[in-house]
Amino acid sequence: MTTQDNTNTPSGFTTKLNLDKHISRRFNQELEQVRSLVMDMGALVEQQVNDGLSAVLNADEKLAEKVIKRDKKVNTMELEIDEYCTQILARRQPAASDLRLLVSVIKSITDLERMGDEAVKFGKNAIKLAKGNFAEQESSRPLVELKHLGKHVSDTLNKALTAYAQMDVAAALDIIKNDNIVDEEFDNISRLLVTKMMENPREIKNALRVTWCARALERIGDHTTNLCEYIVYLVEGKDVRHATMEQIRASIDN
Amino acid sequence: MNNLNIKENDLSELALTETVGNIYADNAKMSIRNADVYYGEKQAIHNISLDLAQHQVTALIGPSGCGKSTFLRCLNRMNDTIDICRVTGQLMLDNDDIYAKDLDPVLLRARVGMVFQKPNPFPKSIYDNVAYGARIHGLTNNKTELDEIVETSLQKAGLFNEVKDRLKEPGTGLSGGQQQRLCIARTIAVSPEVILMDEPASALDPIATAIIEELIDELKEKYTIAIVTHSMQQAARVSQHTAYFHMGKLVEMGKTEDIFTRPEHKLTENYITGRFG
Amino acid sequence: MTNSIKSSTDNTQMNDSIQQKSTVTITEKVTKSLKKRHRKEKRFKIVGLLAVLFGFMLVLTLITDITAKAIPAFHQHWVKIDVDYKSAWLNIDDTAAATQLTNQMQTANYRKVLRNSIYQMFSTGAEKKLTRQDKRQLTKLFSTNAEFTIKDKLIAKPNYINKKIELWVKLDDDVDSYLKEDFPLGEAGLRVSKKQAEWIAKLSTEQRIDSRFNLSFFTASDSREPELAGIKGALTGTLLTMFVTLLLSFPLGVAGAIYLEEFAPKNRWTDIIEININNLAAVPSIVFGLLGLAVIINIFELPRSAPLVGGIVLTLMTLPTIIIASRAAIKAVPPSLREAALGLGASKMQVTFSHVLPQAMPGIITGGIIGIAQALGETAPLLMIGMVAFIVDVPTSILDSATVLPVQIFLWADSPERAFLAKTSAAILVLLTLLLVINITATVLRSKFEKK
Numbered sequence: 017m018t019t020q021d022n023t024n025t026p027s028g029f030t031t032k033l034n035l036d037k038h039i040s041r042r043f044n045q046e047l048e049q050v051r052s053l054v055m056d057m058g059a060l061v062e063q064q065v066n067d068g069l070s071a072v073l074n075a076d077e078k079l080a081e082k083v084i085k086r087d088k089k090v091n092t093m094e095l096e097i098d099e100y101c102t103q104i105l106a107r108r109q110p111a112a113s114d115l116r117l118l119v120s121v122i123k124s125i126t127d128l129e130r131m132g133d134e135a136v137k138f139g140k141n142a143i144k145l146a147k148g149n150f151a152e153q154e155s156s157r158p159l160v161e162l163k164h165l166g167k168h169v170s171d172t173l174n175k176a177l178t179a180y181a182q183m184d185v186a187a188a189l190d191i192i193k194n195d196n197i198v199d200e201e202f203d204n205i206s207r208l209l210v211t212k213m214m215e216n217p218r219e220i221k222n223a224l225r226v227t228w229c230a231r232a233l234e235r236i237g238d239h240t241t242n243l244c245e246y247i248v249y250l251v252e253g254k255d256v257r258h259a260t261m262e263q264i265r266a267s268i269d270n
Numbered sequence: 271m272n273n274l275n276i277k278e279n280d281l282s283e284l285a286l287t288e289t290v291g292n293i294y295a296d297n298a299k300m301s302i303r304n305a306d307v308y309y310g311e312k313q314a315i316h317n318i319s320l321d322l323a324q325h326q327v328t329a330l331i332g333p334s335g336c337g338k339s340t341f342l343r344c345l346n347r348m349n350d351t352i353d354i355c356r357v358t359g360q361l362m363l364d365n366d367d368i369y370a371k372d373l374d375p376v377l378l379r380a381r382v383g384m385v386f387q388k389p390n391p392f393p394k395s396i397y398d399n400v401a402y403g404a405r406i407h408g409l410t411n412n413k414t415e416l417d418e419i420v421e422t423s424l425q426k427a428g429l430f431n432e433v434k435d436r437l438k439e440p441g442t443g444l445s446g447g448q449q450q451r452l453c454i455a456r457t458i459a460v461s462p463e464v465i466l467m468d469e470p471a472s473a474l475d476p477i478a479t480a481i482i483e484e485l486i487d488e489l490k491e492k493y494t495i496a497i498v499t500h501s502m503q504q505a506a507r508v509s510q511h512t513a514y515f516h517m518g519k520l521v522e523m524g525k526t527e528d529i530f531t532r533p534e535h536k537l538t539e540n541y542i543t544g545r546f547g
Numbered sequence: 548m549t550n551s552i553k554s555s556t557d558n559t560q561m562n563d564s565i566q567q568k569s570t571v572t573i574t575e576k577v578t579k580s581l582k583k584r585h586r587k588e589k590r591f592k593i594v595g596l597l598a599v600l601f602g603f604m605l606v607l608t609l610i611t612d613i614t615a616k617a618i619p620a621f622h623q624h625w626v627k628i629d630v631d632y633k634s635a636w637l638n639i640d641d642t643a644a645a646t647q648l649t650n651q652m653q654t655a656n657y658r659k660v661l662r663n664s665i666y667q668m669f670s671t672g673a674e675k676k677l678t679r680q681d682k683r684q685l686t687k688l689f690s691t692n693a694e695f696t697i698k699d700k701l702i703a704k705p706n707y708i709n710k711k712i713e714l715w716v717k718l719d720d721d722v723d724s725y726l727k728e729d730f731p732l733g734e735a736g737l738r739v740s741k742k743q744a745e746w747i748a749k750l751s752t753e754q755r756i757d758s759r760f761n762l763s764f765f766t767a768s769d770s771r772e773p774e775l776a777g778i779k780g781a782l783t784g785t786l787l788t789m790f791v792t793l794l795l796s797f798p799l800g801v802a803g804a805i806y807l808e809e810f811a812p813k814n815r816w817t818d819i820i821e822i823n824i825n826n827l828a829a830v831p832s833i834v835f836g837l838l839g840l841a842v843i844i845n846i847f848e849l850p851r852s853a854p855l856v857g858g859i860v861l862t863l864m865t866l867p868t869i870i871i872a873s874r875a876a877i878k879a880v881p882p883s884l885r886e887a888a889l890g891l892g893a894s895k896m897q898v899t900f901s902h903v904l905p906q907a908m909p910g911i912i913t914g915g916i917i918g919i920a921q922a923l924g925e926t927a928p929l930l931m932i933g934m935v936a937f938i939v940d941v942p943t944s945i946l947d948s949a950t951v952l953p954v955q956i957f958l959w960a961d962s963p964e965r966a967f968l969a970k971t972s973a974a975i976l977v978l979l980t981l982l983l984v985i986n987i988t989a990t991v992l993r994s995k996f997e998k999k
Binding site: 034040112116 | 531533538
């Protein structure tokens with residue numbers, strides 16, 4: 017690892033998977049193309065999530081509409097990458113790490129697209145919240161909590177994408193381990209909002225919208241965890257979903 | 271780095287000392303331990319140990335000149351025909367040492383049949399091709415028995431319906447794929463326990479290849495099969511176990527599904543994904 | 548990564564520019580050199596064609612020349628004479644009993660009958676009385692064989708005694724040649740005097756001379772008299788010798804080749820043997836003759852001039868050829884076939900005899916035929932073992948004295964009589980026909996084996 021991390025070497029993604037070592041230069045380029053498309057899509061989705069979140073927090077109708085509009089691009093990218101991967105599978109019949117790379121990419125983009133959909137939910141709720149004058153109570157506790165959760169999810173997504181770019185299994189495992197933080201925070205917000213709704217039934221509508229936003233954040237957190245699991249699968253060749261997760265968690269608890 | 275399972279091995283020749291993966295089979299039909307093969311002074315095979323699991327297909331893959339064909343030919347002593355070839359180590363078929371002094375290679379080859387890269391039917395009739403082995407070994411007492419062997423062998427090789435009306439015609443007049451199936455039928459006719467195949471489909475078109483592969487899949491119910499192939503897809507399709515050879519050494523052996531999705535050794539990975547070795 | 552992409556695009560751009568710069572010139576260069584190459588090819592084709600034509604012309608000239616020269620040998624001039632079987636001339640007591648008469652006929656003086664009959668024929672007309680010289684010249688017109696013809700006729704039909712019978716007999720070879728060579732009738736020719744020519748003219752005008760197919764060329768053996776000489780002896784000798792050669796050289800050669808190719812270990816000894824076999828093929832054939840003389844005749848004391856000895860000597864000579872050709876043919880059998888049989892558990896012997904040998908057979912037969920054909924035309928070694936003797940009898944076994952066609956040709960070509968010239972050519976034609984027959988047989992056999 018240390019020897020490979022020279023400044024001249026391409027990204028950890030390429031070096032760690034030896035994507036530039038194929039006999040076929042074209043194959044190298046194709047896989048590199050897939051990689052960069054996925055990274056682009058990841059960046060786009062990250063921006064969508066951040067923008068959607070800030071639209072909700074700032075009741076920014078304009079930004080919300082922009083987010084909703086931009087989701088089309090996310091969908092197009094998913095289709096594009098899907099098609100590209102299918103082409104490579106058909107033409108190259110990849111094996112081992114190349115196969116794992118394509119399988120993980122195909123799965124990752126589904127999760128990324130879902131995250132994009134969650135971002136759209138932010139947008140829609142932001143518009144409704146803005147119309148419901150929710151923004152006046154910007155400093156209200158639920159929004160602070162939501163902001164807090166949003167920051168955490170956004171940071172995790174950013175970390176996950178970086179780990180994806182670097183093929184950093186350690187970072188990925190770290191994220192998987194911390195998945196419960198999001199869940200706990202979501203529970204907190206939920207509880208808070210339920211209390212709020214009981215206190216002030218007029219606010220039920222808006223409170224529900226905030227709940228949905230929190231729920232979306234929780235989903236994004238789950239998708240981020242999935243991304244990290246694909247990283248582990250891609251690098252280690254091991255499926256760490258479901259059953260193996262308990263093992264990993266147990267080992268981390270120890 | 272430790273969490274990375276693909277080993278950053280020293281790829282030089284000397285470093286290849288131990289085989290990665292699992293060479294053992296629960297029900298080994300043939301088991302080879304510490305086999306070395308020399309051509310004169312040159313060592314072609316270095317200390318190879320592996321098992322061929324009964325009623326399963328084991329694929330031997332590796333770059334040209336890696337010794338996989340040489341190894342395959344050791345298993346029925348076809349290398350005996352080469353004067354300067356010398357084999358050491360323990361090569362067992364069930365409980366018989368196949369290089370034992372008192373074991374006649376003729377008997378061994380009746381138990382361990384072979385199918386070659388290029389379809390090589392004898393320039394005789396289809397019937398005589400299949401009947402040849404049974405005749406020389408005196409497996410039958412009369413014509414009816416021989417007819418029966420020929421018919422069942424051709425049926426097992428999936429060729430009978432195509433040739434039943436022209437059994438007297440020369441085997442060399444068949445298409446490439448049919449010729450190869452004729453060769454398989456000829457091998458089956460001797461009722462071997464193990465069938466060795468040396469790139470059996472490399473001279474055939476994709477359709478004929480698919481037919482042969484399907485046949486291999488059926489044959490494994492009755493026979494133990496070892497197949498050398500240059501086509502990794504083929505190895506992936508037909509085999510249950512895969513052994514990767516490199517420069518006369520067995521680098522990695524394991525279940526085919528593992529080898530083709532998560533090979534342990536860097537060399538295996540490089541080979542099956544088409545990277546620089 | 549971006550670096551590598553950039554460098555790769557740089558590379559392609561560079562390649563493009565190189566190509567663009569040189570595209571025109573490369574096309575031009577190729578066109579230029581293409582012309583040159585085509586010219587070269589054309590030239591070579593013409594030279595090759597000329598070589599083939601030249602060789603073909605040579606063969607054609609040879610064949611036409613030989614055939615033209617041989618044609619006279621296939622017909623022979625006969626003359627009709629009136630034979631007077633006078634018992635006085637015959638010195639036979641015609642009153643004796645039939646059995647005695649037959650005995651007497653065997654020993655009767657037919658020469659006198661012949662001569663007197665001839666003299667009778669020519670002592671008519673102007674010159675009634677023949678001088679002594681005339682008589683001698685007259686007798687020379689007829690073959691010495693004529694008196695035997697007369698004898699045979701009388702023995703066949705004893706009632707001809709004391710009768711005058713018209714009988715066809717052979718003319719002498721000189722007269723035969725004279726008639727065949729288009730000298731104006733009545734003019735003196737080579738070895739034919741003016742007087743003899745006139746007699747011939749007279750016989751001719753009386754329709755007493757007839758040209759017939761020369762059957763005796765094929766039914767008679769060698770003779771000092773060209774009109775009597777035939778090739779039967781030499782042909783039989785050749786066939787017997789070839790029979791022995793074939794019987795010995797083919798099995799030995801093939802067995803040797805199979806052993807060396809399939810069974811012998813590859814070591815220094817087999818290398819030495821191989822080199823020696825190759826050298827042996829180049830040894831002058833007369834050396835084998837000497838060997839035959841020294842070993843087979845002097846040590847083993849087999850009869851001289853016998854086809855058996857000739858066959859053994861020729862076997863020694865053809866063995867290397869057959870072994871080399873057979874080894875090449877065996878080597879050419881695809882190893883996949885051997886592997887197929889071995890893989891089924893066939894023993895080495897089974898592989899060799901049921902797979903390799905049938906496949907190699909066409910090549911082996913070709914090699915064998917080349918060897919036999921070579922032996923067929925061989926003279927030198929046979930001279931050394933005495934097959935050059937003048938042998939009148941047709942050999943009946945491989946132990947009889949015999950000669951062979953090439954030696955017969957050699958002997959005839961050496962003879963002074965003009966008529967032997969045609970015989971020589973005719974014998975050559977027969978030899979060539981024999982070769983043709985052998986080659987055709989070989990081709991038929993080959994195609995038969997190849998079909999299998």
